[in-house]
Amino acid sequence: GQSLEQPSEVTAVEGAIVQINCTYQTSGFYGLSWYQQHDGGAPTFLSYNALDGLEETGRFSSFLSRSDSYGYLLLQELQMKDSASYFCAVRDMDSNYQLIWGAGTKLIIKP
Amino acid sequence: DGGITQSPKYLFRKEGQNVTLSCEQNLNHDAMYWYRQDPGQGLRLIYYSQIVNDFQKGDIAEGYSVSREKKESFPLTVTSAQKNPTAFYLCASSIGREETQYFGPGTRLLVL
Numbered sequence: 040g041q042s043l044e045q046p047s048e049v050t051a052v053e054g055a056i057v058q059i060n061c062t063y064q065t066s067g068f069y070g071l072s073w074y075q076q077h078d079g080g081a082p083t084f085l086s087y088n089a090l091d092g093l094e095e096t097g098r099f100s101s102f103l104s105r106s107d108s109y110g111y112l113l114l115q116e117l118q119m120k121d122s123a124s125y126f127c128a129v130r131d132m133d134s135n136y137q138l139i140w141g142a143g144t145k146l147i148i149k150p
Numbered sequence: 151d152g153g154i155t156q157s158p159k160y161l162f163r164k165e166g167q168n169v170t171l172s173c174e175q176n177l178n179h180d181a182m183y184w185y186r187q188d189p190g191q192g193l194r195l196i197y198y199s200q201i202v203n204d205f206q207k208g209d210i211a212e213g214y215s216v217s218r219e220k221k222e223s224f225p226l227t228v229t230s231a232q233k234n235p236t237a238f239y240l241c242a243s244s245i246g247r248e249e250t251q252y253f254g255p256g257t258r259l260l261v262l
Contacts, residue, residue: 043192047190069248072250081240081254081256082193082240082253084252128192128193135206135247136248137198137208138193138195140192140193142192
């Protein structure tokens with residue numbers, strides 16, 4: 040079957056660095072996406088990894104290891120506005136390239 | 151400005167009633183999607199369409215129906231057969247099936 044696991048909640052301090060992990064199990068892995076969702080809002084795209092390694096976009100970076108079926112999102116210089124839920128989503132070739140979503144990680148940032 | 155619009159923001163359904171949620175995009179995207187999100191959960195795919203006049207069922211299509219008569223529009227009908235419709239409904243679009251999905255602001259459906 041297909042499954043994704045990510046922590047339900049992570050707490051960090053403003054200005055710090057936090058890592059949100061995602062492990063997945065799918066038969067037709069094609070790539071891993073990360074989305075941010077503020078309470079009551081729509082998901083917004085953050086990053087996408089199809090190959091092993093680190094992708095950097097400003098304060099956010101995403102890493103993928105296909106051999107370990109594992110990825111993470113790294114947020115640096117945390118700001119209060121980063122308080123949100125973060126979702127990993129796997130693009131699955133065996134599901135006609137549709138996204139399969141994790142349950143989300145709620146990031147709580149303390150001043 | 152290009153984007154995806156959904157209406158209404160809130161929708162109330164009475165017992166036995168069908169309701170239709172609107173989704174419009176002016177991004178010239180070929181693919182469109184409907185997701186359902188329950189509190190504290192990830193997104194689950196209801197239906198998707200990769201081209202006009204064609205659509206496929208997602209993981210939780212029962213009790214829902216869609217149409218794709220125009221490239222810009224992908225309305226979702228929640229039928230009376232959907233016994234637990236209370237949720238946050240999100241519409242998304244992408245250039246193609248392998249491309250990044252962009253989301254509308256969502257419609258929150260509540261049952262009276």
